[in-house]
Amino acid sequence: MTPANGNDPERPRPGSPEPHADREAGDGMTQEEFRRRVELAQERGEPISELVRSFVIATIDEVMRQFDEE
Amino acid sequence: MQKYPALRALVEQVRQKLGRDFDRWIERTAEPVEAAGYDRAFAGLTRSLGELQERIRRNQERVRARYLDLPDQPPGRQRTVLDNSAPQMLAALSVALMRRSYRQRFGSVTRSLELAALAVEAADRVAGTEYLSRESAADLQAEALAHRANAERLNSRYRAAHRTLAAAERLRAAGTGDRHLKATLLHFRSALHDAEGRVDKAARLLDREIAVRRLLGNDHELGQALIDRGRTAIWTGSLPEASRYLREGVLRVGDPQLMLLALLPLAEALARDCQGILALEVSCQANSIIVMLGEKGQVLRRHTWIKALAYRALGEWRGAEAMLLRVREAFATEGLGHLAGLVSLDLACVWAAQGRVQDLKRLAEEVHAIFLAEGVEERARAAFLIWLQAVRAERLSEELALRVANFFVRSQRDRRLRPDR
Numbered sequence: 001m002t003p004a005n006g007n008d009p010e011r012p013r014p015g016s017p018e019p020h021a022d023r024e025a026g027d028g029m030t031q032e033e034f035r036r037r038v039e040l041a042q043e044r045g046e047p048i049s050e051l052v053r054s055f056v057i058a059t060i061d062e063v064m065r066q067f068d069e070e
Numbered sequence: 071m072q073k074y075p076a077l078r079a080l081v082e083q084v085r086q087k088l089g090r091d092f093d094r095w096i097e098r099t100a101e102p103v104e105a106a107g108y109d110r111a112f113a114g115l116t117r118s119l120g121e122l123q124e125r126i127r128r129n130q131e132r133v134r135a136r137y138l139d140l141p142d143q144p145p146g147r148q149r150t151v152l153d154n155s156a157p158q159m160l161a162a163l164s165v166a167l168m169r170r171s172y173r174q175r176f177g178s179v180t181r182s183l184e185l186a187a188l189a190v191e192a193a194d195r196v197a198g199t200e201y202l203s204r205e206s207a208a209d210l211q212a213e214a215l216a217h218r219a220n221a222e223r224l225n226s227r228y229r230a231a232h233r234t235l236a237a238a239e240r241l242r243a244a245g246t247g248d249r250h251l252k253a254t255l256l257h258f259r260s261a262l263h264d265a266e267g268r269v270d271k272a273a274r275l276l277d278r279e280i281a282v283r284r285l286l287g288n289d290h291e292l293g294q295a296l297i298d299r300g301r302t303a304i305w306t307g308s309l310p311e312a313s314r315y316l317r318e319g320v321l322r323v324g325d326p327q328l329m330l331l332a333l334l335p336l337a338e339a340l341a342r343d344c345q346g347i348l349a350l351e352v353s354c355q356a357n358s359i360i361v362m363l364g365e366k367g368q369v370l371r372r373h374t375w376i377k378a379l380a381y382r383a384l385g386e387w388r389g390a391e392a393m394l395l396r397v398r399e400a401f402a403t404e405g406l407g408h409l410a411g412l413v414s415l416d417l418a419c420v421w422a423a424q425g426r427v428q429d430l431k432r433l434a435e436e437v438h439a440i441f442l443a444e445g446v447e448e449r450a451r452a453a454f455l456i457w458l459q460a461v462r463a464e465r466l467s468e469e470l471a472l473r474v475a476n477f478f479v480r481s482q483r484d485r486r487l488r489p490d491r
Contacts, residue, residue: 031358035358035362049324049325049326049329052326052329052330052359053321053326053329055358056320056333056355057317057320057321059336060316060317060333063313063340063348063352067309
């Protein structure tokens with residue numbers, strides 16, 4: 001249950017390591033790398049949609065690659 | 071017109087906005103070609119179209135500036151604003167409210183419904199004036215009703231959503247024949263069937279929507295429909311087929327939030343297939359985007375649910391239980407009993423694995439009450455009764471709990487499934 005003070009131990013937080021956090025996506029971009037690139041883009045005021053798109057596509061491709069291997 | 075590609079695009083844009091009114095508008099504004107010559111006639115048309123676009127843009131700006139906080143105002147104040155607004159402002163306001171209602175689908179579903187109801191009211195008031203032709207007013211009303219139906223669906227009010235969509239269809243039939251509106255109605259109807267577990271029907275409607283969107287060249291909306299189609303294909307087709315839809319959808323949408331939504335069904339399908347590591351990896355990739363977008367509400371809740379399933383597949387009982395309890399509580403608090411029931415079935419798998427017989431018995435009676443109240447699909451009910459008897463007899467194994475939970479979820483989405491498959 002969520003504690004009354006609102007601190008949710010399972011809720012993802014910026015910088016909180018997830019299991020397999022450093023696993024590479026299909027294009028070699030780790031989650032840390034993705035976060036770093038997003039922060040950089042946000043600092044520069046650049047749109048992040050292309051970063052997200054390539055990250056998601058790489059993830060789908062990686063799933064299918066592993067699925068095909070099995 | 072071949073010489074003027076930008077003009078052609080502009081004309082098409084305004085044509086879509088005005089529907090059949092476009093021809094009447096052309097008659098009123100374009101200079102006679104024979105008298106003016108083609109180049110002069112096109113120049114006049116460009117100027118008039120530009121002015122019309124500018125007027126639409128100014129109205130939208132004024133609505134944004136004047137009515138920005140209207141959705142947050144008390145109902146009495148909202149009524150006063152609606153009573154004292156000119157028809158052109160009401161039309162723009164109705165569209166703005168629809169958009170805000172739609173954006174809330176990932177946030178507060180209650181709020182989404184309030185905003186859509188206000189959009190319907192604003193559209194109805196426009197229809198009572200002479201600002202728009204009868205056909206265009208019918209289009210506006212139909213679109214507002216379609217958004218309300220979608221919000222009703224989000225609030226699990228499926229019967230009301232069907233009635234509202236039927237009313238929207240009747241108005242669309244009396245409207246301008248706008249194909250964007252047709253595609254919007256197909257989209258919302260598909261979402262409603264999907265929510266009710268008629269995933270085959272939802273997939274067919276999405277195929278029709280995709281065909282219309284391809285003709286219209288709406289890349290973003292087409293992408294969204296493809297992502298939804300990918301989600302249905304996970305239950306009715308195969309993972310490779312689903313991933314093809316998801317992939318094309320992600321390439322077409324412009325909204326990172328929608329790109330994120332392509333990952334969630336993929337992770338869920340993997341987790342329910344007990345491919346825990348792969349499911350957790352996809353879930354972690356999705357988590358990076360969720361954190362970056364600052365997602366809350368329904369998306370975060372759904373992601374937590376899927377992550378719990380991945381933990382469960384890996385035998386991480388404690389983490390899975392904590393997350394499932396929290397998600398269930400959140401759904402129950404929002405009055406989404408059916409979803410709370412589905413989460414409970416997933417929770418039962420964790421407790422069955424731990425041999426927590428008394429907890430399971432208590433849980434079973436709660437779930438039984440929920441499904442009796444909400445009603446469930448026929449085959450799912452049969453599977454649930456087997457599950458219930460096993461719990462009461464203290465003989466629910468982890469394997470049976472898992473099979474029933476997955477069957478229950480899948481049967482909500484694929485009527486071709488049978489308990490023996």
